[in-house]
Amino acid sequence: MTNLDIQPNAGSATLAPRRLGIGRLLPDRRRLAGMILWIAFAFYVIPLSIAEPNFISLSNILSILLLTSVYALIAFGESLVILTAGIDLSVGSIVGLSGVVAALLIDGHSSAGWVLLSVFAGIAAGAAVGLFNGVLVAYVNLPSFVTTLGTLSMALGVAYVISSGRQISIDNNTFLNISGGRIFEIPTPIVIIFCAFAVLWGYLTYSRWGRFVYAVGGNLRAAYVAGLPVRKILLSVYVISGALAGLAGVILSSEVTVGVASNGSGYELVAIAAPVIGGISLAGGRGSLFGTLFGVVLLGTIDNGMTILNVSPFYQHIIRGAIIVVAVSIDILVNKRRLV
Amino acid sequence: MVGQVMAPALVQPEHVVDVTESGSQPISLNCAKLGKRFGHTDVLTNVTLSAAKGRALALMGENGAGKSTLLGIFAGLLTPSSGGVFVHGEAVENFTPTEAQRRGVQIVTQELSLVPALTVWENIHLGRELCLGGWEHGVLDRRHMRKRTAELLDSFGLNISPDTRIDDLSLSHAQVVEILKVYNRKPAILLLDEPTSALTEGETRSLFKLIHQMKSAGTSIVFTTHKMNEIGQIGDDVVVLRDGRITLNGQVDKTPTDEIVSAMVGRELSTIDLQLHQPNYDARIVFESRNLITTKDKVEGVSLTCRAGEILGLAGIAGAGRTAFMECVFGIGGHFGGDVVINGRTYSGRRPGRSIAAGVAYVPQDRKSAGLVLAQDVVTNTSLTQLNAFCTPLGIVRRGVERERSEKSLTALRTRYHDLGQEVGELSGGNQQKVLLSRWLISDQPEVLLLNEPTRGIDVGAKVDIYRIIATLAERGVAVIVSSSELPELMLLCHAVAVFRNGVPQRIFSRGEFSEEDIIRVAIGEGAAADASEA
Numbered sequence: 004m005t006n007l008d009i010q011p012n013a014g015s016a017t018l019a020p021r022r023l024g025i026g027r028l029l030p031d032r033r034r035l036a037g038m039i040l041w042i043a044f045a046f047y048v049i050p051l052s053i054a055e056p057n058f059i060s061l062s063n064i065l066s067i068l069l070l071t072s073v074y075a076l077i078a079f080g081e082s083l084v085i086l087t088a089g090i091d092l093s094v095g096s097i098v099g100l101s102g103v104v105a106a107l108l109i110d111g112h113s114s115a116g117w118v119l120l121s122v123f124a125g126i127a128a129g130a131a132v133g134l135f136n137g138v139l140v141a142y143v144n145l146p147s148f149v150t151t152l153g154t155l156s157m158a159l160g161v162a163y164v165i166s167s168g169r170q171i172s173i174d175n176n177t178f179l180n181i182s183g184g185r186i187f188e189i190p191t192p193i194v195i196i197f198c199a200f201a202v203l204w205g206y207l208t209y210s211r212w213g214r215f216v217y218a219v220g221g222n223l224r225a226a227y228v229a230g231l232p233v234r235k236i237l238l239s240v241y242v243i244s245g246a247l248a249g250l251a252g253v254i255l256s257s258e259v260t261v262g263v264a265s266n267g268s269g270y271e272l273v274a275i276a277a278p279v280i281g282g283i284s285l286a287g288g289r290g291s292l293f294g295t296l297f298g299v300v301l302l303g304t305i306d307n308g309m310t311i312l313n314v315s316p317f318y319q320h321i322i323r324g325a326i327i328v329v330a331v332s333i334d335i336l337v338n339k340r341r342l343v
Numbered sequence: 344m345v346g347q348v349m350a351p352a353l354v355q356p357e358h359v360v361d362v363t364e365s366g367s368q369p370i371s372l373n374c375a376k377l378g379k380r381f382g383h384t385d386v387l388t389n390v391t392l393s394a395a396k397g398r399a400l401a402l403m404g405e406n407g408a409g410k411s412t413l414l415g416i417f418a419g420l421l422t423p424s425s426g427g428v429f430v431h432g433e434a435v436e437n438f439t440p441t442e443a444q445r446r447g448v449q450i451v452t453q454e455l456s457l458v459p460a461l462t463v464w465e466n467i468h469l470g471r472e473l474c475l476g477g478w479e480h481g482v483l484d485r486r487h488m489r490k491r492t493a494e495l496l497d498s499f500g501l502n503i504s505p506d507t508r509i510d511d512l513s514l515s516h517a518q519v520v521e522i523l524k525v526y527n528r529k530p531a532i533l534l535l536d537e538p539t540s541a542l543t544e545g546e547t548r549s550l551f552k553l554i555h556q557m558k559s560a561g562t563s564i565v566f567t568t569h570k571m572n573e574i575g576q577i578g579d580d581v582v583v584l585r586d587g588r589i590t591l592n593g594q595v596d597k598t599p600t601d602e603i604v605s606a607m608v609g610r611e612l613s614t615i616d617l618q619l620h621q622p623n624y625d626a627r628i629v630f631e632s633r634n635l636i637t638t639k640d641k642v643e644g645v646s647l648t649c650r651a652g653e654i655l656g657l658a659g660i661a662g663a664g665r666t667a668f669m670e671c672v673f674g675i676g677g678h679f680g681g682d683v684v685i686n687g688r689t690y691s692g693r694r695p696g697r698s699i700a701a702g703v704a705y706v707p708q709d710r711k712s713a714g715l716v717l718a719q720d721v722v723t724n725t726s727l728t729q730l731n732a733f734c735t736p737l738g739i740v741r742r743g744v745e746r747e748r749s750e751k752s753l754t755a756l757r758t759r760y761h762d763l764g765q766e767v768g769e770l771s772g773g774n775q776q777k778v779l780l781s782r783w784l785i786s787d788q789p790e791v792l793l794l795n796e797p798t799r800g801i802d803v804g805a806k807v808d809i810y811r812i813i814a815t816l817a818e819r820g821v822a823v824i825v826s827s828s829e830l831p832e833l834m835l836l837c838h839a840v841a842v843f844r845n846g847v848p849q850r851i852f853s854r855g856e857f858s859e860e861d862i863i864r865v866a867i868g869e870g871a872a873a874d875a876s877e878a
Contacts (some may be wrong), residue, residue, distance in 0.1 A: 077581075097683045213651050213728050216725060221716035226673060229728045230699040288718050 039333050044301055051308050065190060068184075071303030072192035073098070073258070075296065076251040077270055078277040079203055080195075080244030082295045085209075085278050087220040087240050088287025089140060089147035094248040094274050096158035101125035101252030102160045106171035106262025107177050118177045125253040126246050132158050133245020137238035147241075155271070162264035168178060168243050171262040182258040182282025187278050199247065204292040206329070216240060219286025273302055276323075280330040302326070368395040370432065372417060372448070372532045372564035377426035379412055379587075381769065386412045392428070394532065394580075399554060399564040401595065404607055409587040410567040411453065411775035414534045417565065419443035427528070431533070447531030451538055453800065455521045457509045464492035464505040467524045495523045499549045514541045519550075526553060533557065535566035537676075539573060540800050543660050543828075546865075551577050571600055583607050607803070617810050619654075620818045622838045626651040629686055629822035630791045632672060636680035643668035643846040644681070649791065649822040654813065656833035657826040659843030659866050664710060664742040665826040667846070669793045673698050675703040685790060700729060702790030704783040706797055708826075709773075714779045717768035721760050724767045724778050725749040729786040752784035753777065759809045775806030780809060792816060794825045798832060810836055829860050840841035842866050 043064040052059040056184035077094045084091040109117055132154055173179060184191045207213035215236045220224040227233050248267075256262040279285060280301060282295025305326060309319050372392030386398050387409045387720045390531030394400045402410045415421040416428060419438040428435050430446045443450075457466045465488075473491075475482040492505035501519055509517055520539040525533065539547045554564060554577050567576065574581055575594055581598055583591035583606040591598070591606035630649040635642055642664045649655045657665045673682050682689045685701050698705070707713040715724050726733060726745050733745040746763060753760070758777040759771055767778055776797065783789055794813070798806045813836060817823045833840050833859045841848040842865040850865050852858075 059500065209739050209742075211734045214723060214727070214730060214740065216724075217714050217719060220717045222712070224713050225716055226727075228673075228695055228705065228707055230695040233697060271508070338865055 024118035030234055030242060035303075040297075040301070042331060044304075047308065048196045050303065051311070052081065055311055058308065059097030063307070064195065067300070067303045067307045068193045068196075069190050071299050072196045073251045073255045073267075074270065074273045074277065074303065075299045076199060077244075077248045077267075077274040078294065078295050078299050079199060080247035081239075081271075081274040082278040082290070082292055083203070083207070083216060083240040084147070084244050085220075085275070085283050085285060086287060086290065087237055088223070088285075089237070089240070090149065090151065090275065090285075091133075091136065091241065091244045092151040092271050093136060093154040093158055094244065095253075095267040095270035096155050096162065097129045097245055097248035098252040098255055098270055099102020099264045100132065100158045100162040101249035102266045103166045103171060103264055104262075105178075105253045106173050106256055107165065108173045109173055110171060113175055113178055118175060120258040121178065122178050122181070122253050122295045125256075126249040127251065130242050130246040133242040133248075134238070136245065137241030140241060141234040159264060159268075166262065166264055168264070173260050173262060174254060179257055179260060182254055192258075195250070195254070200217070200292065200296060201273075203243075206291055212236070212239070217288050219287075228303045273299070276327045277302060281328060301330075368397060368430075368870045369397045370394070372428075373732070374413075374417070374428045374432055375422075375426055377413070377416065377428070378424050379409070379416065379421065380424045387416075387423075387584075390584070390587070390589055392582050392589065392592060392729075394563045394565050396559045396563050398579040399558060399566065399577050401574045401581045401586065402565060403574070403581060403591075403603060404584035408584040408607075408802070410584055411536050412587075413584070414450060414452075414536050414565065414567065417443070417532075418448055418452075418534055420450070420452075432826045444528075448534065448548040449525045449528055449530035450522055450534040451525050451536060451543060453536050453540070455517055457517060457521055457524075459510045460508065461513075462490050462506050462508050463496070463503065463520050466520060467495065467505075467527055469524070471528065483643050491527070492523075495527060499553065500545070501549075508839050515543055515546055518542055519546055522550060526557070532564055535564065537567055537800060537813035539568065539570065544690055547573075549561070554871060562724055565745045571603070574603070581758070604803075609812060617807075617814060617835055619814055619836070619838070620652070622650065622653045622817075624650065626653070627686070630824070631684040632668075632681065633684065634681040635668065635671055635683065637667050637671045637846075641846055642671055645846070645848060646715070647824075647841060649824055649849060651820045652817050653821055653839070654817045654825060654837045656837030656840035657824065657843060657848075658828075658833055658840050658862055660828075663866065664846035665843050666795055669705065669824070669826055669842070673703060673793060688769050698874070699789075701792065704728075704789035704791065705793040706779050706795060708795035708799065710775050710779050715767050718766060720747055720764045721753070721758075721767050721770070721778060722763045725753060726782050726785060727783045734788040747803075749781070749786050752781040755784055756781050756812055773801040776801055777805065779806065780812065788816065788819060788821055790822065792821050792823045794823065796827055797825060798827070800830070806832075830862055834859065834862075856876055 007311070036277040048059070055064055059111030077098065081091055083095060102125065105121040108121035108124050112118075136147070136150050137155055139145040140147045180191070182190075182192055186194045207216065215226070215231050218229070218231060219233055219236050223233065226236075251270075252267060255266055259266070278290065279298070281290065281296070281298035284296055285288030302323065306319065309322065314322070348407050348857060354468055366585060370393045373391075377390040378388055390409075394399070404410050412421060416423050416438075418441055419440045422438070430443075430448060435442065435446070435448075458469065458668050459582060461469070465486075468488045468491075472479075473487050474481045475484045489505045496505065497502060499519060501515060501516065504513065509520065509601060512520065518538070522535075522538060538550060541552060551573075558564065558579075564577075566577075578595045581591065581603060582589055583594050583603055585607060591603060611876060627650065628648050629651045630647075630726065632645055635645040645664070647655070657668070659665050672693070674697065676693055678705050682691070684690075685703060688701075690697070695705070711717060718725070722745060726740075726749055730740065730745075733741045733748070735741060750763060756777040758770075758774050758781065760774060767775060770778065780794075780797065783792060792813075797809055797813070801809070810832075813823055813825070825833065825836060837854070838853055839849045839853050840857065840862060842862055843849070844866055
């Protein structure tokens, strides 16, 4: 360890005073945006709960979480990619592909070993697409938007080819239990998303890898000059995003008891919207996975509420899109981020 | 050539608000009781000053004193928290950049606002395009704009084509283009934020000529600078800011230099007193480059050595190959020829990660784009390069140790910050530079420390802190290589100075031979001094 005792000029202050007093307790701008969203959320939930007591029942809350579990997993992976200032458009197709892969493998088998194998194969299929994305982005320097736009189509195509465009129904009860089962009375998918959240958030916040993800997204050139393994970091987030989408595909196919290529079509919308609503900057390097969790729950709750209120599914699309735009606008207005 | 001698403008802060009483020259721009807060920090407090027509006002002050903020407010880029701005005596509400420009205020900021993918003439006329027949929605009059641009470049003595893309220009040429762009708009009030920091000596002279012309034409100029000699050359009035307050407001010819300096630093600072140790010329050679060549011929065969404990300076005009050499050594960029030898071991396939592992540390010249992650906090930025030293085998950061060691190395450099969790982007330039440097004090000391313009745009106080730490590190056996465009700095700090020209060190001066004139001659390739070449 180096000894750093260097004699400073006598009599001059080295540090400015720390921030003290009541000012610390008031929300700063950065937290205010989040608070506004929470308050708006409360204004939605409270009247709805009064009008429709069933809305806040435990079973409905669990069903909201269950419905959002697939979205949550792909949104977590997407968050990592967005933190590095990239985007992964292929997650929806990966959901379809991994569902098909798992369904094909489990077809005609009943042993637990085959279930395990098919689950891992589904995840591996996703990770493989992620690896492909990552190699192109990190080592060929292709923009992530173009890369994943390509794999969006390719992964979907592969899923159609290997399933011959058919729906592959699943009748293995162990496999179906992935979504239908419960661990300590909590539906398995909910346990899975909270485990995934805890591991990812913890690692992102407390590990060297997490620091590097933020640094690469915050200033790529500075990260490179600082000697960080920039390419490996970029590769890792795409692989993780692909693997999580693969897991999501397995859960979804178990939920709908069928593996079909188009299973996850359009899921990238929610996967990108949730982190953005939750304050993760598309420019990279800013935001927390808690924001993503909030975004997913917010979108899921609103979907569920609209269904309870019998809003036509056609209108639901419009409302969901509007919420995304409004939420991000609030963030930008409150933080006074300028275009230039 | 020099603008005619003017009657002194009234600069007493109490009276400047009253425009009618302002001496013989009308006031172009003034502000009253101006205040600006960023978060919990007062950046400007109760600032009252005025700039007269046809005169140049020099804003002086250490980094973080509020100079750039003040210019930003004048240009409508920032909104004041209190007080008012008056242009030609008229109070301005809701001052935006567009509104400022409409009233004839133009600014050249430190961050250039050129479009890299466009050419010089396109940039110079950006937003003010000339059109055939004067119909502004019609066809562009390219021929006219090119011609006008060529005239401007010519009058400045800059030998580049109007069709060059900004991408392909050096930083100093881009700075000149930015200045010409603003000059072409014929501003009534011109704000220049450190206009000469990126310029070579010749370009600086041309700029001063331009400023004198503009003053004669009645333009009022407000500029910031760290260089004392510039005030005497172009300044008429001088205002010194310290911690956001005015500490001196007077006329240049009636204010002694010492007074300005002490108003800046708040303490007497006659000369920088740096105790430089004697290097041991028998010490082992830590760093050696053998015939190093980069792509694009920026560096054409550089062979240099640096011993343990030695501070080697790299001098040369902008574009002489100093930065390309350092980046080549550290492993940023494309393909290279030649070898770098660290402690007797040649190593190829250089890139930053491997260089750091080999004991080479680099502090880049552009701290914002290549150094710091601005959105992240002080600790994260301090520990970034040496994070492995604070990690468990599973890659979890030991935050307690990290904080403690970061704080220690930041304190050694006397870095000012509110708390370690503060975003590094909120710090002043000097303190950002200290954060960057403190990265290499946090863990094992490097074998070789490469510093590229370590004190660019930094106040005297911060400079001294940085010089001291460099000298201390060298004394402990680090081989230090410093590239700087400020000769006095190299002459103060270095045991030897290698002077670059055309991608090659032309001559190495040892400390006993230091002469500013000789070094400049070699750098610009003039006279017999340039002949002797050492390897």
